[in-house]
Amino acid sequence: MIIxxxxAGMIGSGLVHALNAAGECNIIVVDDLTDGIKFRNLVDADIADYLDRDEFLHRMTQDADSGVRAIFHQGACSATTEWDGRFMMERNFTYSKTVFEYAxxxxxxxIYASSAAVYGGGGGFRETPEFERPLNVYGWSKKLFDDWVRRRLHDLTAPVVGLRYFNVYGPRENHKGAMASVAFHLFNQVRSGTNPKLFGAYDxxxxxxxxxxxxxxxDVAAVNIWAWRSGVSGIFNCxxxxxEPFRTVAQTVIDTLGTGAIEFIDFPDHLKGRYQSFTQADLTQLRAAGYGKCFRTVASGTSDYIAWLSSQAL
Incomplete structure (x- = not known):
């Protein structure tokens, strides 16, 4: 059994589909379906059971499970614009500690989801504390759990891997609203007959x-499955x-759909000082741990994604 x-989220459902493709169907999905639209991400998936996040929390206190082979902990509040710190810490820190202790x-x-938001304004993107300066409470919640895990890496009973996701895009993110990828938003702008819009000069x-x-x-799903099968422990950039610039994403959307021209808007005041203008994963530790696969470029990945979105819109 795999949990x-x-x-039901974007990355979680992508992982479920990748596990299915690898022959894994004995999967328990845990989520919060208050936003029921997310069920669509699992309609064509093969899973064994579903548990609400609160039901799973209770189950973890019972130590009743047997036959669990791995836990992929993707559940979190991922809204970088959420400033309710109590809510964020309960979802991303306290709950994650319980999952860790259960495993x-x-x-x-x-294998759990961390985030490149831990770097914020740190001036670099290596998995070391001197570069970790979050710009929002979301990034801080992820950093705090990473630090909590780090203090336990030398006293583990089973492997633990934290993956610091950078800007993830691709199928099954329709439910994410404002937190969906720029490729998704630009696709919808062009499909509605308006030009794709990007921020003007800033920073x-x-x-x-x-x-x-x-x-x-x-590619994120592939790294997760590798981390499980490799038996490594640690925190790695993903x-x-x-x-690559946002302009490349927009131009790929335009080229794939065959219409549109980039327009620029003023950088919004509410994001100033809370925005990462540049991110680039340092993959030294991931490569040293043994992950050797190549990753899609923005042009190839976005083109495939826009084709997928177009097929869904028919």
Missing amino acids: VTGG QRLRIPL GYGAGEQSRDFIHVD GTGRA
Whole structure:
């Protein structure tokens, strides 16, 4: 049995589908379906059971499970604009500690979702504390759990891997609203007959030149499955190692759909001082741990994604 928390979300459901493709169907999905629209992400998935996040929390206190082979803990509040610190810490820190302790008691591997938001304004993207300066409470909640895990890495009963996701995009993110990827929003703008819009010049970057490490959700799923099978422990960046500008994403959307022209808007005041204008994963530790696969470029990954979105819109 494999447990995937947040399994109805974008990354979680992508992971469930990747596990299915690898022949794994004895999967328990844990999520909060208050937003019931997320069920669509699992309609074509093969799973054994579903548990509400609160039911799973109770179950973890009973130590009744047997036959669990791994836990992929993807469940979290991922809204970088959420400033309710109590809510964020309960979802991303306290709950994660319970999952960690449960996995350690059962002596089973835990692979959990961290975030590149831990770096914030730290000036670098290596998995070391001197670069970790979150700009929002979401990033701080992820950093705090990473630090909590670090203090236990030398006293584990089973492997634990934290993956610091950079900018993930790809299928099954329709439910995310404002937190969906820029590729998703630009696709919808062009499909509605308007031009794709990007931020103008800001923070020393020209219009549309703010750059991120964009990683396709299928590549994220592949890293998760490798982490489980490899038996390694540690905290690793999960990006492509390449920073590419938002302009490239927009141009790929335009080229794939065959219409549109980039427009630029003023950088919003509410994001100033809370925005990462540049991210690029340092993959040294991930590669040293044995992950050797290549990652999609923004052009190839976005083109595939836009084709997928177009097929869903028919």
